[in-house]
Amino acid sequence: GQNIDQPTEMTATEGAIVQINCTYQTSGFNGLFWYQQHAGEAPTFLSYNVLDGLEEKGRFSSFLSRSKGYSYLLLKELQMKDSASYLCVLNTDKLIFGTGTRLQVFP
Amino acid sequence: DAGVIQSPRHEVTEMGQEVTLRCKPISGHDYLFWYRQTMMRGLELLIYFNNNVPIDDSGMPEDRFSAKMPNASFSTLKIQPSEPRDSAVYFCASSLTRSTDTQYFGPGTRLTVL
Numbered sequence: 001g002q003n004i005d006q007p008t009e010m011t012a013t014e015g016a017i018v019q020i021n022c023t024y025q026t027s028g029f030n031g032l033f034w035y036q037q038h039a040g041e042a043p044t045f046l047s048y049n050v051l052d053g054l055e056e057k058g059r060f061s062s063f064l065s066r067s068k069g070y071s072y073l074l075l076k077e078l079q080m081k082d083s084a085s086y087l088c089v090l091n092t093d094k095l096i097f098g099t100g101t102r103l104q105v106f107p
Numbered sequence: 108d109a110g111v112i113q114s115p116r117h118e119v120t121e122m123g124q125e126v127t128l129r130c131k132p133i134s135g136h137d138y139l140f141w142y143r144q145t146m147m148r149g150l151e152l153l154i155y156f157n158n159n160v161p162i163d164d165s166g167m168p169e170d171r172f173s174a175k176m177p178n179a180s181f182s183t184l185k186i187q188p189s190e191p192r193d194s195a196v197y198f199c200a201s202s203l204t205r206s207t208d209t210q211y212f213g214p215g216t217r218l219t220v221l
Contacts, residue, residue: 042213087150
């Protein structure tokens with residue numbers, strides 16, 4: 001089966017950098033998504049990694065290491081609006097969602 | 108495009124009643140997914156359709172749950188009879204082609220069963 005582990009909660013300060021880690025166990029997968037979900041709203045797509053390495057998209061970057069079973073989402077220049085849950089998602093024959101990391105950004 | 112549309116946004120019902128949740132996917136998307144989200148278990152896939160045909164319903168918790176997709180623009184998730192443990196947010200999502208493409212989520216239906 002598949003298993004995804006991420007920290008339950010994190011806090012950070014506006015303007016800072018935060019890294020949200022995700023480790024997983026799976027027999028095989030196509031890639032790994034990161035989704036953002038604000039409280040009371042639907043998840044929205046942030047990034048998708050297929051190959052090992054870093055994918056950069058503005059203030060957000062996502063990294064994947066298949067050999068280590070590890071991914072992270074890096075958020076730079078944090079803003080208050082970045083307070084949300086961040087979901088690590090394995091792309092197998094269907095999507096397997098982690099329980100998410102709730103990030104709180106303080107002024 | 109209006110995105111994925113779900114109704115109702117909130118539903119409060121009493122145990123034993125039938126509940127029907129509705130979803131309209133993004134036009135042109137071939138795949139439709141129903142998820143349930145709770146604090147304890149996170150997002151769980153219940154069932155998904157490809158071109159209106161159910162492909163994988165292994166996530167449907169029990170026979171009280173059923174889902175249909177009579178045409179490309181409409182799907183329902185029905186719970187009969189409902190129980191308090193069914194209280195959750197139910198999301199519908201759609202994707203363009205393959206089941207592993209980026210999924211676009213609707214706003215969700217918050218269900219409370221008393």
